[in-house]
Amino acid sequence: MDKKVRTRFAPSPTGKMHVGNLRTALYAYLIAKHEDGDFLLRIEDTDQERIVEGAIEIIYRTLEKTGLIHDEGPDKDKGFGPYVQSDRQKSGIYLEYAKQLVAKGEAYYCFCTKERLESLKSDSDKEMDIFKYDKHCLGLSKDVVEANLAAGMPYVIRQDIPLEGTTSFTDEIYGTITVDNSELDDMVLIKSDGFPTYNFANVVDDHLMGITHVVRGNEYLSSTPKYNRLYDAFGWDYPIYIHCPLITNEEHQKLSKRSGHSSYEDLLEQGFLTEAVVNFVALLGWGPETNQEMFTLTELIKNFNYKHMGKAPAVFDITKLKWMNSEYIKAMEEDKFFEIAKPYIEKVINKPYDLKIISELVKTRIDVMVDIPELVEFFNELPEYSIDIYTHKKMKTTAESSLETLRNELELLEKQEDWSIDALHNLILGYAEQNGLKNGFVLWPLRTAVSGKPTSPAGAFEIMDVLGKEESLYRIRKGIEKLS
Numbered sequence: 001m002d003k004k005v006r007t008r009f010a011p012s013p014t015g016k017m018h019v020g021n022l023r024t025a026l027y028a029y030l031i032a033k034h035e036d037g038d039f040l041l042r043i044e045d046t047d048q049e050r051i052v053e054g055a056i057e058i059i060y061r062t063l064e065k066t067g068l069i070h071d072e073g074p075d076k077d078k079g080f081g082p083y084v085q086s087d088r089q090k091s092g093i094y095l096e097y098a099k100q101l102v103a104k105g106e107a108y109y110c111f112c113t114k115e116r117l118e119s120l121k122s123d124s125d126k127e128m129d130i131f132k133y134d135k136h137c138l139g140l141s142k143d144v145v146e147a148n149l150a151a152g153m154p155y156v157i158r159q160d161i162p163l164e165g166t167t168s169f170t171d172e173i174y175g176t177i178t179v180d181n182s183e184l185d186d187m188v189l190i191k192s193d194g195f196p197t198y199n200f201a202n203v204v205d206d207h208l209m210g211i212t213h214v215v216r217g218n219e220y221l222s223s224t225p226k227y228n229r230l231y232d233a234f235g236w237d238y239p240i241y242i243h244c245p246l247i248t249n250e251e252h253q254k255l256s257k258r259s260g261h262s263s264y265e266d267l268l269e270q271g272f273l274t275e276a277v278v279n280f281v282a283l284l285g286w287g288p289e290t291n292q293e294m295f296t297l298t299e300l301i302k303n304f305n306y307k308h309m310g311k312a313p314a315v316f317d318i319t320k321l322k323w324m325n326s327e328y329i330k331a332m333e334e335d336k337f338f339e340i341a342k343p344y345i346e347k348v349i350n351k352p353y354d355l356k357i358i359s360e361l362v363k364t365r366i367d368v369m370v371d372i373p374e375l376v377e378f379f380n381e382l383p384e385y386s387i388d389i390y391t392h393k394k395m396k397t398t399a400e401s402s403l404e405t406l407r408n409e410l411e412l413l414e415k416q417e418d419w420s421i422d423a424l425h426n427l428i429l430g431y432a433e434q435n436g437l438k439n440g441f442v443l444w445p446l447r448t449a450v451s452g453k454p455t456s457p458a459g460a461f462e463i464m465d466v467l468g469k470e471e472s473l474y475r476i477r478k479g480i481e482k483l484s
Contacts, residue, residue: 003210005032006209006210007214009024009028009040012051013045015055016266017059018255023247031306040072040083044085044198046089080209088205098200101159101189107233108157110156110157120133120134158189159187159226160186161186167184167229169238171221172242173242174311207234213240215244215306216243216244242306248314252315267321272321276321276324277321278300282300322367323367325367334356341363344370345359347373349377350380351379362457375457378453379467387483389448389454390444390445395438397440405441409442410473412431425461428442428446449476450467450472
């Protein structure tokens with residue numbers, strides 16, 4: 001019988017969640033849920049110096065908002081905990097397993113000073129070579145090692161990689177990769193502070209937690225041979241490896257924090273919807289069997305197959321994300337959209353207008369929520385504008401014709417009692433028909449006068465409906481004054 005699929009998301013609490021980390025979490029979640037398996041959250045805080053206060057809360061908040069609900073984790077112990085590596089380290093578990101490797105001849109104590117290691121690195125830099133530890137401490141006798149330990153000398157425990165031969169591993173995306181052992185370094189397993197390195201802890205924890213599929217970025221491809229040597233040394237089964245392709249910006253450089261949209265929180269601040277971000281991130285390296293692009297999380301679970309992931313770098317196309325976000329906005333229920341849009345509208349509008357109507361006017365006009373304030377601020381106050389706007393080639397309007405049109409419209413509107421959109425529509429278009437004028441010819445000056453903008457999220461009647469009679473007439477008179 002096949003094992004139950006178990007995947008994990010194992011972030012380090014070092015700040016905002018990078019898009020690459022979100023994709024790793026998403027793919028791990030989808031792989032597990034597609035097979036009715038378990039999705040685990042494990043906090044990898046072995047690098048204590050890089051921990052950022054509040055970062056663990058960001059991890060929890062992001063997973064909750066995106067719907068990637070973990071089955072096990074620090075807050076849901078199902079018998080495989082603790083799920084925080086610093087808590088696991090306190091029990092001595094990593095040192096215990098490292099000592100097992102020392103006893104098997106697969107690892108050794110290293111007492112080299114920081115100064116000696118810096119000297120080795122300096123020498124390797126001069127030769128333009130990758131730094132590799134020179135196995136200086138591998139040959140220390142058992143007596144010398146025990147004497148050094150008894151004397152309290154600082155040490156690390158290193159993996160012993162043979163100088164001869166090769167190591168192979170198979171990745172589901174990149175196939176079988178073989179590396180010469182001479183290219184591999186004797187990586188540190190236990191640091192001098194007693195903490196395990198990420199490379200060692202994740203192997204031990206993945207095995208003890210029964211992880212069947214390991215999903216991570218392709219920057220870990222080069223470390224995987226060393227992981228497999230650890231699995232072999234312990235006599236453990238390998239997990240299934242799934243390395244995700246690199247994510248780049250539009251210039252095909254690695255997506256960095258400087259891009260301004262490299263983290264999930266950056267994207268939220270820029271007005272993107274969570275559902276659109278999740279949908280977009282799912283397509284950064286994976287493609288469905290059909291041409292479908294819009295997926296709910298439920299649809300992703302059903303359709304996701306990691307066999308259809310690619311090797312080529314995935315381009316983070318912000319233009320495509322904006323398009324996708326606008327499609328999600330258009331499809332959203334009016335009440336839900338208003339709930340999200342209201343704070344953006346209230347940033348620039350403090351008059352007693354019907355904000356729900358304003359939100360309905362902008363819903364199909366925006367790509368991201370932060371577009372809203374600039375689009376609607378003219379409702380609050382008529383902006384300063386140039387009379388050049390009144391001249392429109394297609395509408396065949398000029399400043400002079402607009403002045404005459406506005407004067408005639410003002411006379412009609414001052415007498416108008418019913419200020420509904422339909423009534424205003426009938427009144428103004430009736431005036432156009434009676435005088436043999438094109439609709440655009442009479443509407444362009446009116447919309448310009450009440451909005452003060454070359455473009456607006458709505459037509460003249462919708463704007464006047466929101467503004468009300470008094471404010472609308474004030475703005476038309478202001479337009480006449482400008483044109484005079």
